Amino acid sequence: MSVLAEIIAGVREDLEQRRAVVGDADIVSAAADAPPARDAFRALGGATAPADRDSRLRVISEVKRKSPSKGALADIPEPAELARQYAAGGAAVISVLTERRRFGGSLEDFDAVRAAVDVPLLRKDFTVEPYQIHEARAHGADLVLLIVAALEDTELVQLLELTRSLGMEALVEAHTEEEVDRAVAAGARIIGVNVRNLKTLEVDRSTFSRLADRIPSHAVIVAESGVRGIDDVVSFAERGADAILVGEALVKDQDPTAAVAAFSEAGSAAKPPRRN
């Protein structure tokens, strides 16, 4: 089994335990009762008219305790405090991992961050079922992750529709040319190029420009993973990223506020004017 398949098997088990506590009908009504979602597409620089787009690079800052590739990254005793620091640095979106087994995340972490900041939040998990999307919304998420490699085309389309019907958007993650094409065909407006292969955990930063070139200009392009510092930020920005998603480098930084601000500033200076 690939790493991705193993992670998803665990995610499904954990999901069934939560479902036994909060049933389908209850999660659907909790999602319906939640305050409206924030506009994550706009927060990431997306606009319906190309002329309305600017050339700032947005930073999606991630609350990430550990990972299957690197093990423990940071203690993060207070995810809320880290999120406040990210927000103070100008994070456009904050990503909170909720996968427990491999990433040490939880919905409790998500709730703590939701209570602390008003920026749009990404619930970062391996979304394979409608339940998780209702659950994300019930907890105040504005954006969910849909990983193309984990879904059939029909599932991808259905989960994307459900996400939007709840007022949220999806970050649709691809790692190959074929996956980018599937994301575009499904109607994704926010497309992430993950330079880490979730099946082998290897990072290859050159994946980014190869795949970004296939993404139509109306979509927001997110470079995911592998940002070690300013040089990687500049390189992704030069190659067409509208946003970057950064975990490890930020959770390990002594001053996450300054790091987010420095990434936004350097990336924005390097970003070429928008193609139309």
Ligand SMILES: O=P(O)(O)OC[C@@H](O)[C@@H](O)c1c[nH]c2ccccc12
């Ligand atoms: O810590 P990094 O290398 O900056 O990576 C962040 C983010 O891209 C990574 O956490 C990620 C990208 N796609 C995912 C899917 C599931 C879990 C995690 C991820």
